[in-house]
Amino acid sequence: MNVHCLNSYRPGHGLPGSFYTDPEIFAEEQRRIFRNSWFFAGHSIEVAGRGDYLTLDVGGVPVVVVRDQDGELHAHHNICRHRGSLVCTKEKGRAARLVCPYHAWTYGHDGRLIGAPMMGEGFDKEAHGLKPAHVGEFDGLIFVNLSETPSPFHDLRDHLSPVLASQGMTRAKVALIRDYDLDVNWKIVVENNRECYHCEGNHHGYVSVQYDTENDNPALKGEIAERLGECRRRWERAGLDVARVNTSSNNTAEWFRANRTPVRKGMVTESPDGQLVCKVLMAGFTDPDMGTARANTNINFWCHANSDYAHTVRITPVSPTRTIVRAYWLVDENAVEGRDYDPEAIAAFHHQVMSEDWDICRRQWRGVTSPSFEPGPYAPDKEANVDRYVRWYVGRMSA
Numbered sequence: 001m002n003v004h005c006l007n008s009y010r011p012g013h014g015l016p017g018s019f020y021t022d023p024e025i026f027a028e029e030q031r032r033i034f035r036n037s038w039f040f041a042g043h044s045i046e047v048a049g050r051g052d053y054l055t056l057d058v059g060g061v062p063v064v065v066v067r068d069q070d071g072e073l074h075a076h077h078n079i080c081r082h083r084g085s086l087v088c089t090k091e092k093g094r095a096a097r098l099v100c101p102y103h104a105w106t107y108g109h110d111g112r113l114i115g116a117p118m119m120g121e122g123f124d125k126e127a128h129g130l131k132p133a134h135v136g137e138f139d140g141l142i143f144v145n146l147s148e149t150p151s152p153f154h155d156l157r158d159h160l161s162p163v164l165a166s167q168g169m170t171r172a173k174v175a176l177i178r179d180y181d182l183d184v185n186w187k188i189v190v191e192n193n194r195e196c197y198h199c200e201g202n203h204h205g206y207v208s209v210q211y212d213t214e215n216d217n218p219a220l221k222g223e224i225a226e227r228l229g230e231c232r233r234r235w236e237r238a239g240l241d242v243a244r245v246n247t248s249s250n251n252t253a254e255w256f257r258a259n260r261t262p263v264r265k266g267m268v269t270e271s272p273d274g275q276l277v278c279k280v281l282m283a284g285f286t287d288p289d290m291g292t293a294r295a296n297t298n299i300n301f302w303c304h305a306n307s308d309y310a311h312t313v314r315i316t317p318v319s320p321t322r323t324i325v326r327a328y329w330l331v332d333e334n335a336v337e338g339r340d341y342d343p344e345a346i347a348a349f350h351h352q353v354m355s356e357d358w359d360i361c362r363r364q365w366r367g368v369t370s371p372s373f374e375p376g377p378y379a380p381d382k383e384a385n386v387d388r389y390v391r392w393y394v395g396r397m398s399a
């Protein structure tokens with residue numbers, strides 16, 4: 001990598017402009033970060049049945065995640081061991097065998113090559129299985145890792161699961177998936193997600209429901225303390241983990257974090273008016289006022305799970321200047337579209353927030369890609385999470 005670029009990084013400041021546009025840096029990120037980390041792949045409910053698969057791009061590598069006849073999940077490089085064709089060509093499907101469309105080499109769910117027409121007697125099928133990837137699953141979330149020596153998956157699971165396990169994402173269905181195709185670098189998207197310094201001026205809908213921007217507002221100090229206390233007691237009685245209940249998402253030094261926040265007094269979910277958008281609650285909740293279970297990773301994932309729906313995001317960097325953000329909205333598996341919910345109404349709140357964020361990202365993009373861009377300092381408190389994220393990033397890129 002262009003070492004000179006890292007030398008020009010000043011701790012406490014944003015990254016130099018080249019980090020957002022340089023193809024060499026992007027290639028290095030793909031290698032050091034995306035092919036060497038637990039990458040959010042999708043939801044367990046997308047591959048619920050035997051033989052169900054989903055395909056995705058992880059650090060430039062086509063990957064297939066497939067559930068076998070015993071219900072176990074496998075991940076493989078979705079690259080035929082013959083002449084390199086994609087094996088599974090659809091984004092999702094169900095297949096008893098994975099058959100390459102080029103010359104029909106056929107693989108089992110476990111990746112073993114079980115058929116290779118006319119390759120002759122001496123051909124060693126054993127040596128030509130699909131290359132494996134690591135896969136892990138908890139609370140309805142699937143992560144894959146292409147590293148040969150992945151970091152322990154339980155580090156991630158043990159931190160997120162106490163907050164997310166109660167949200168019912170294993171017993172959900174997809175209400176809506178929407179892909180946002182953005183002409184900006186992926187870090188512009190993640191950095192924006194790591195602070196609410198911009199919320200007051202840009203997200204009127206969001207701040208009318210959440211307390212993120214009010215932590216230093218003396219007028220709401222009493223209300224917030226009361227709300228936190230009341231929610232903690234009630235949630236604990238309902239069996240939720242209340243060790244991380246607060247009103248903002250302070251990141252840890254780790255590459256992942258999770259917490260639970262109450263929505264504003266009188267509201268129960270993240271919707272334009274703070275009231276339910278799905279009549280059937282997730283996870284068997286009977287009380288709608290369960291706050292928002294939030295989680296994220298520095299790699300490509302965030303989640304806001306409410307009592308009536310969950311919203312998750314998967315980020316896929318495509319090039320230095322292009323990023324695809326896939327947004328999911330999940331509801332309880334028993335909720336009926338049209339009767340209990342309208343997908344557009346479920347998506348309205350976060351679609352609005354994201355649309356506002358994409359406008360922010362595009363405006364910032366104009367500046368950071370210009371020759372005169374000079375990164376400024378982060379606000380000490382309000383942007384501490386962005387600073388932590390950038391320090392983590394620099395660490396990964398210079399290790």
Ligand code: FES
Pocket residue numbers: 080081082083084085100101102103104105
């Ligand atoms: S490339 Fe797959 S069978 Fe030939």
Ligand SMILES: [Fe+2]
Pocket residue numbers: 192193198199203353356357
């Ligand atoms: Fe935002």
